[in-house]
Amino acid sequence: KAGVTQTPRYLIKTRGQQVTLSCSPISGHRSVSWYQQTPGQGLQFLFEYFSETQRNKGNFPGRFSGRQFSNSRSEMNVSTLELGDSALYLCASGRTGEDYGYTFGSGTRLTVV
Amino acid sequence: GNSVTQMEGPVTLSEEAFLTINCTYTATGYPSLFWYVQYPGEGLQLLLKATKADDKGSNKGFEATYRKETTSFHLEKGSVQVSDSAVYFCALSLISGSARQLTFGSGTQLTVLP
Numbered sequence: 001k002a003g004v005t006q007t008p009r010y011l012i013k014t015r016g017q018q019v020t021l022s023c024s025p026i027s028g029h030r031s032v033s034w035y036q037q038t039p040g041q042g043l044q045f046l047f048e049y050f051s052e053t054q055r056n057k058g059n060f061p062g063r064f065s066g067r068q069f070s071n072s073r074s075e076m077n078v079s080t081l082e083l084g085d086s087a088l089y090l091c092a093s094g095r096t097g098e099d100y101g102y103t104f105g106s107g108t109r110l111t112v113v
Numbered sequence: 114g115n116s117v118t119q120m121e122g123p124v125t126l127s128e129e130a131f132l133t134i135n136c137t138y139t140a141t142g143y144p145s146l147f148w149y150v151q152y153p154g155e156g157l158q159l160l161l162k163a164t165k166a167d168d169k170g171s172n173k174g175f176e177a178t179y180r181k182e183t184t185s186f187h188l189e190k191g192s193v194q195v196s197d198s199a200v201y202f203c204a205l206s207l208i209s210g211s212a213r214q215l216t217f218g219s220g221t222q223l224t225v226l227p
Contacts, residue, residue: 035215042217048214090156092215101145
């Protein structure tokens with residue numbers, strides 16, 4: 001059974017640029033969440049999508065956005081990149097119903113220079 | 114708001130030692146509780162979970178019991194191995210309407226020496 005796939009694994013961007021990260025959830029999982037992991041702030045919730053609808057959003061500026069497609073794949077976008085956006089971005093997929101926990105991907109390491 | 118407080122690391126143990134990593138939480142409502150583990154260069158792996166008070170989650174020799182009276186979910190293992198070296202995160206999940214999210218502790222780095 002394939003896990004959660006995130007692409008690319010590593011990315012280097014320049015300040016002011018825009019970036020798009022991709023996440024393919026486990027087959028049958030309709031919920032996709034995104035988290036940012038940094039040494040200073042730890043793991044912080046960005047947003048959650050379910051059936052192409054954003055149903056929860058964390059406390060991040062509007063430069064951070066996302067979407068989910070009909071096949072449950074999700075993308076997140078960060079515009080006007082800042083140095084502080086350098087982080088590991090983790091995607092997690094889950095089923096509906098019982099709160100059994102999420103399955104995480106290996107993450108995309110974004111470095112902004 | 115909801116929060117998770119974890120024992121500060123790093124923790125260094127010898128192989129076969131007993132492990133405890135403390136975790137307490139604050140939540141409005143009745144959360145589900147989780148322990149995740151992160152190995153270097155990887156994402157998070159679910160280690161164990163408990164969804165209601167007095168539930169005990171267990172996996173790979175690790176255990177944690179959901180204690181509502183002390184709002185705690187401490188992780189224990191009787192005999193650690195070098196391969197257990199990783200960062201451990203305690204987390205809670207609350208469902209608000211149809212939305213859910215994980216709130217994580219700051220993580221505890223565990224190093225097991227042979």
